[in-house]
Amino acid sequence: MAQHSTNQPPQLGEIPKPNTAWIWKTFFVLVGITALEFVFVFVMDPGTLRNTIFIILTIFKAFFIVAEFMHLKHETKGLIWTILIPMGLLIWLLVALVSEGSYVGESIQNALN
Amino acid sequence: MATTSTTQTLSSPSTQEQPRTGTWDGGNEPFKASYGKLMMWFFLLSDAFTFAAFLTTYGLMRHRHLAYTGTNEAFEFSTAYWPIPDKVFNSFPGLHGVNLPLAFVALMTMILIFSSVTMVLAVEAGHRMDKKDVQKWLLWTILFGATFVSCQAWEWSHFIGGTEKGTLMVDGTRFFGANLQRNEYGPVLFADLFFFITGFHGTHVFSGICLLVWSFIATTNGTFEKRGHYEMVEKIGLYWHFVDLVWVFVFTFFYLV
Numbered sequence: 001m002a003q004h005s006t007n008q009p010p011q012l013g014e015i016p017k018p019n020t021a022w023i024w025k026t027f028f029v030l031v032g033i034t035a036l037e038f039v040f041v042f043v044m045d046p047g048t049l050r051n052t053i054f055i056i057l058t059i060f061k062a063f064f065i066v067a068e069f070m071h072l073k074h075e076t077k078g079l080i081w082t083i084l085i086p087m088g089l090l091i092w093l094l095v096a097l098v099s100e101g102s103y104v105g106e107s108i109q110n111a112l113n
Numbered sequence: 114m115a116t117t118s119t120t121q122t123l124s125s126p127s128t129q130e131q132p133r134t135g136t137w138d139g140g141n142e143p144f145k146a147s148y149g150k151l152m153m154w155f156f157l158l159s160d161a162f163t164f165a166a167f168l169t170t171y172g173l174m175r176h177r178h179l180a181y182t183g184t185n186e187a188f189e190f191s192t193a194y195w196p197i198p199d200k201v202f203n204s205f206p207g208l209h210g211v212n213l214p215l216a217f218v219a220l221m222t223m224i225l226i227f228s229s230v231t232m233v234l235a236v237e238a239g240h241r242m243d244k245k246d247v248q249k250w251l252l253w254t255i256l257f258g259a260t261f262v263s264c265q266a267w268e269w270s271h272f273i274g275g276t277e278k279g280t281l282m283v284d285g286t287r288f289f290g291a292n293l294q295r296n297e298y299g300p301v302l303f304a305d306l307f308f309f310i311t312g313f314h315g316t317h318v319f320s321g322i323c324l325l326v327w328s329f330i331a332t333t334n335g336t337f338e339k340r341g342h343y344e345m346v347e348k349i350g351l352y353w354h355f356v357d358l359v360w361v362f363v364f365t366f367f368y369l370v
Contacts, residue, residue, distance in 0.1 A: 015243045020234060027230045034222055037369060041199065041215060046185075051370050058365040062358055069233050069354045079144040079151075083158055090165045097169050101176030109179070 026068040033061050153348045157355045160317075164359050167310045168366050174302045190280040196299035198368045206267055218368050221264045222360065225318075228257030229357040236350045239343025244332060247343060251329045254353065258322045265315045272307065307367070314363055317356045324349045 037057055044050045067073035072080055134140035144151060179194040188200050199214035206217070231253040238246030275290025280297035282288045288297050296304035328349050337343045 016241050018234075018237060018241065018243075018246070020237060023230060023233050023237065027226065030226050031223065034219070034226070037365075038215070038219060041369060046197070054365050054369045058361060061361050065229065065354055065358045065361065069229055069357075070351055076143070076145050079146060079154065082144075083154060086158060087161060087165075090162070090169075093165065094169050094172060098172040098176050101173035104173075105177040105179065108177070 022068065026064050029064055030061055033057050033064075147344060149344065149348055150351070153351050157351065160355065161359075164310075164313070164362070167306075167313065168362060171306050171310065171366060174300075174306065178300050178302075190298050192280070192283060192300055194299065196303060198370075201272075201298050202268070202368060204271055215368055217264070217268065218364065221261055221268075222364055224257050224261045224264065225357050225360050228254050228261065229354055231257060232350050232353045236343070236347050239337070239346045242338070242343070244335070244338055247332050247337075247346060248329065251325055251332060251346070255322055255325045255329065258318055258325065258353075262315060262318050262322070265311060265318075269308075269311070272304070310363055310367060314356070314359055317359065321349070321353050321356050324352065 037054060040050060040053055040057075044053075066083075072083065132140070146154075175195050181188060181194045181197060185197065185200075188197055190196060190200075202218055203212050203214040204217065205211065205213045231250045235247050235250035235254060238250055273290050273292070275288075275297050277289075279287045279289040282295065288295055290297060291304040291307075293301075293305055293308065295301060298304065328346055331337060331345070332343075337345060
């Protein structure tokens, strides 16, 4: 066991060079979008337009995290749709319950007046 | 052989030791992903439903309450309407009394995004069987994750402690800070949802740190090197990125909108 007496791992010469350019590219995209969101918080008045911009930017960020970091872009089509279709159905839940909330609020205000 | 599997009626004992290769025999992999990775994806999908339910509840409750209609400068806390987030989350550790809207939560977001990057670097090092790099990036990820949880602890204690001014409640008393029954920032449910959504997310980050510490120990012991692959780091990485992903949505729907 002569080769084990040294502290270096036996396969040190075989380790390939890191390939990290795409990781840092994704990182700067994510940081850039987050910075952009902060710009919008302070330069725009709150409203439907600002919220729409926030939601679109959030979906962009989610795309980069899921597609690149979680590697979903490089999986098979079947796996991609298995994840995306159930998530897509949640959009309806969100729209339905948020508008339901407005109606509940209105009913309470009408009952109080 | 006495223990013949019922699903392998056509197999003779001599082929039992061979890997199953038939289409209906476990040999077909339509998703080209290992069992563990696939199950992690399905777990994350179910976890996404839970978080989506939380955030949808936030949307429902926010729209059920009145919205503040005045100007940003004239805003005051009241239980009559839903608060503006940048008026609630405007403090920074060590800078008492300075109005820094959303600055601290921006820092927390950066920390979590950066921990996602170090995690993906650990996974990349695992693909190259580079044990030293895996260890290095796992440690950085643990560090950033622990920093994020500590920041959240500070945020919670500040939220619970409240401001010096407090808010005059409906019953005539002045109330400071927040608990599950009442809070100085707005309707009761505002604080409840803050505790549940950020708390549930923080628990996820904490579980992630536990998994990372375990995988760091296993990497150091050479468990994955002997196994011939670092797929476990990859699976924990999927979980960690998911936690980051959830924070992206919590950040938008709780702090920005």
